[in-house]
Amino acid sequence: MKGKEFMLDIHVIREEPERIEKALRTKNISVDVNKILALDQQFRELSKETDDLKHLRNTVTQAINDKKKKGIDAREDILKMRDVGSRIKENDQQLLLIQQTLKEQLISLPNTPHESVPVGKNEKDNVEVRRWGSPQKFTFNPKNHLELGESLNLFDFHRAAKISGSGFPLYTGKGAKLERSLINFMLDLHTQEHGYTEILPPFLVNSNSSTGTGQLPKMADDMYYLDQDDLWLIPTAEVPVTNIHRDEILNRENLPIKYTAYSGCFRREAGSYGKDTRGFQRLHQFNKVEMVQFCHPDESYTILDSLVNNAEMVLQKLILPYRVVELCTADLSFAAAKCYDLELWAPGEEKWLEVSSCSNFGDFQARRSNIRFKDEQGKNRFVHTLNGSGVATPRLLIAILENYQNEDGSVTIPEILRPYTGFDILRQDS
């Protein structure tokens, strides 16, 4: 049995079952660790017994070989081994069954929160870390992004619904150009100033990839699935980009490896109908620039801070007011050990909108995906993985339209974007 199937280290569960149970409880997950330990125990006992049988077979089989070479009759040994062979086969089948059950249990266990994460019961216990910029004071009643976008002909949700259904964006004219400009601006920022290598990944991935980053098995209902080809539409570039190095041993000198990638993102949003669905707030398809890093275990929490800063720079260069929120234990995603969200202020909607989520996964994803490096002693160890949005465009577009709107209904383009858009203001008649 190989260790790579496990996400939480079975050794850690063996040694500190209470700590794991307690840590998962802060994530609002109740797990019966004893059930897992019992399976593990059962597996190891039967495994030992079978290994002994195999040892017997190996030695006797070698003896048969020697006898045959010397011309001695070995029929008795062969007959004996026939029985041993069938017992081994039975045991192996039983072992496989136990192993599968154990694997199902382990693969469904979420990551444990880092000790520094504030313990909380729900999203209300998230902690605001800092704010940047100050919301504009309007001398008029600010419009929301839908009113602005429709009057400026930037997008068309009615026709999008005709083509695809609700929750799919259709950008038109300067709206489409603005969207493309945002993507290019962010990619240029991360590659030129933050040292990331640009990636343009596949948008469809197989089940192994989805399991590696932790989307499967828990999030299966939230992803689009193509039954005919057994492929999943990616909910984020995190999935294909992290899986670039699945089953690889990375060179220690190359760490940290930093990738940034644009991708379309596809989410079924099952169960979230009705809330926050207006306009660009929640979509089945959207664009996002993602940052992914692979690093030495000792560095991951330092790198998390810089990752958050990289994402913040997008918002600062666009001069948009935002706040940084640290998620409490209960609000952490399945695979995350620690996570910060960036939220933009939207004066038209009058609320904070999440545009980025920056997480450290520790060795959780690396363990599932078997991504390792050789450490200073030449031993293979799992890397740590991190990723963060840098950033998602729909809510960024909302914030730009609503923060940069003028009294006459026009919208000024943030200065940093103008080289990309080629225009500096959006007017009704242009």
Place this chain on the structure above:
RNA sequence: GGAGGAUUAGGCUAAUUGGUAAGUCAGCGGUCUUGAAAACCGCCGCCCUCUGGGCUUGGGGGUUCGAGUCCCUCAUCCUCCGCCA
């Protein structure tokens, strides 16, 4: 979609035509050295209840006392053909 070839550990490469994976390079540790190189020794895929065992030749199955080797099946890559943006 069809035909043929290929897949051995981090890389590269062997294995009596069925007899239980041999080497090499890189890397890590050690001896030696003022230091380095060279040389030599050990480690260098995974698991276990670790002075010892077991597993591992792309994945899964079969035949056999015994499979890298024979059979079936799937995956990936290469070449050719067909179709097509």
